[in-house]
Amino acid sequence: MSLLSDLTSIVGAGFETAGLDASFGAVQVSDRPDLGQFQCNGALAAARSAGRDPRQIARQVVTRIEGDHRLASVSIAGPGFINLTVTGRALADCGDAMAGDERLGVPLVEHPLNVIVDYAGPNVAKAMHVGHLRATIIGDTLKHLFRFAGHEVLGDAHFGDWGLQMGMLIVATRRRHPDLAHFDESYEGPYEEALDITLADLQEWYPGMVRQVADDEVVAAEARRATTDLQSGRPGYVALWEHFVRVSRASQEQDFSDLGVEFDLWYGESTVRDLLRPLVDETLARGIAVRSDGAVVIEVSRPDDKARMTPLVLETSHGAFLYGTTDVATVQMRVAELRADLILYVVDARQSYHLEQVFRAARRAGVSGRAVMEHIGFGTMNAPDGTPFKTREGGVLRLGDLIEMVTDAAAARLEESDLAARYSGDERAVIARQVGIAALKFGDLVNNRTSNYVFDVRRFTALEGKTGPYLQMAAVRMDSILARASGRGLAPGAVLPPGHETETRLVLRLLQLPEVIDRAMELRAPNHLAEFAYEVAADFSRFYEACHILTEPDPAVQSAWLGTVRTARRVLELLLDLLGIEVPARM
């Protein structure tokens, strides 16, 4: 039980005594710390439904609860706000209970679900760029969060490897290397594994092909034909495709590794390729899909739609499958084979229409079972002028280059520090990498997921204020104190009431952890975790400033403070783990 839920049941019982529903007793952290640590606004809400005077309800509730030994003060303010402050003893007991719990007071979910988090979405022939950053780290955080809460979670990269772009790449390759055995239909293999086509080549060819396909119907037909041939298993094309996949993935795995992101599954669109034909044929046979202008489509509009939603195309009039087809088949695979209960699609908000089509089509086709499919959309990362982020030359900024920029900035900042001189060059490089990644991740995750945000290189690399490095520094200080104390044979002990004002604030903050975890999960909102981690670090910094722990003469006080530091460190460690941020040994 968390402190807030304890208080909620105390106040809820008060409401029941007054003949009102206990749910009015919801207690929250106070907006007015000058009046109390906690507040309950239920009397105002209850007044409306019961048609009674809110202050009179509040008085009844207060009369019932004010004798509780855990409450130091209970008062009514304004139109009927109930303000509560707990005793130092009660607070200390809660702090100790948290310190004694492996999970820091955060309960496991009662009904664990099989959750698939579909995130990052790298594509063949494309190096990761800034646009992939948000999908990757938001998805990774949600994966950690759901897993910590007790769900069975699989993170899937959902590799984009099976659409028209594959045909385009095949055609582009044929233009440059027409003599490759891969294009000889009479040749039956084996195919040369070490083709000298690199990711750089593919990236260079691809934009030109996109333009040609858009402008020239002959080229478009050629690309569609190559796509269909690949999808129906032409050996030379499959071998070529395998090569494209290999070189793309090698580059992307490097970026993921630099970000500290790992996937449980690296499935792709191609994973479900054998399900596509049967899916289309069966839905067609059952009358769920229909032929329309030569294509096979599935109607997804509903009578209550404000505007008619266009049908999802499962098979083009040229016999090719689209990403919508693979998306529906992927739902089928995830439900049938992976037993998914909940599928979270961490995908750019601009794809909301497409995903809604897919979800509806999957339900109509009956492949989603009872699984819940949810689009976890996010805004785009823009440059300071509000336009999508570009390099100075106007190109797309590679994720690897972005990582290098923040790492360099962290290294520069470290060099300015007096401490850096004592660290080896290798250690400085490790610290710079950890700090740079932290700045990048926190700078992103602290923003509301759904809004667009501005990536300002100068601001992100300043490393001052509400940033990843600030959290790391707080953690490093905590570690440093705990290590020194341990070296002197000092052990963290139980919280000692009443404690210093800054310590009380810190303990109160730490006790909010269960509610924060719960809210972040319910809203699928990493920024609530990031914001809370900052508050924990900031409250610790104030405590650290006001209370000089290692020189405290009273051993009981010192031991209590060390206990608070250790609990704060564990809370921060949990939050940073969820956010995917590492803490340097020192910085």
Next chain:
RNA sequence: GCCCGCGUAGCUCAGGGGAUAGAGCAACCGCCUCCUAAGCGGUAGGUCGCAGGUUCGAAUCCUGCCGCGGGCGCCA
């Protein structure tokens, strides 16, 4: 044209119908003989895009308008 999202301090952003709307940066004033100053304290800065409505109470919910961004069958 229709649909979706967003307009909050100079800048970047938080704000789950509640009290006096918050934070970081930038500005200004302080704090290192002391556990890491990538830190701490303080000052200043707002008709929450505009107009209505619902409510005891609206930045938050509803309607309209203005502005910005995005999307709208055979690309992903």
